[in-house]
Amino acid sequence: MFDFYAPARIALETARIGLDAQLVVGLRVAGMMGLWQMDADEMGRMVSEKPAAAREAMQAAFDAAQRGEVPHRVLSASLAPIGERAAHNVRRLAGQAA
Numbered sequence: 001m002f003d004f005y006a007p008a009r010i011a012l013e014t015a016r017i018g019l020d021a022q023l024v025v026g027l028r029v030a031g032m033m034g035l036w037q038m039d040a041d042e043m044g045r046m047v048s049e050k051p052a053a054a055r056e057a058m059q060a061a062f063d064a065a066q067r068g069e070v071p072h073r074v075l076s077a078s079l080a081p082i083g084e085r086a087a088h089n090v091r092r093l094a095g096q097a098a
Contacts, residue, residue, distance in 0.1 A: 006072035013079050022087035027093040038093070049085065054079035 028046060031038030039045075061078035069077070 003070075006076075010072060010075055010079070011084060013076065017079065017083045020083070020090050024086060024089045024093060027033060029092075031093075036093075041043050042093075049089075052084055053085050056085075 027036055028038070028042065030036035031042060057078045057080075060081055061074050064074040064077035
């Protein structure tokens with residue numbers, strides 16, 4: 001059965017990830033400028049987290065495809081780990097200022 005709302009859900013999830021990523025970039029740039037408090041290891045984390053997130057996303061997509069999921073569910077599965085990491089980064093970075 002065709003899921004009529006799947007493209008809209010994927011678009012909204014992608015937009016949420018984009019907004020979270022923008023917040024993370026803004027908080028990190030503010031930290032580099034000394035306007036926002038950041039942990040000392042944030043610069044290293046900024047680089048090292050990318051391969052792990054990509055690996056998780058590819059594995060989630062592969063697992064979904066292997067189960068025979070429809071394409072929009074495979075895409076959603078691949079977006080989930082990236083969205084979780086982006087949201088976690090926002091919470092972590094925003095909480096450091098307190």
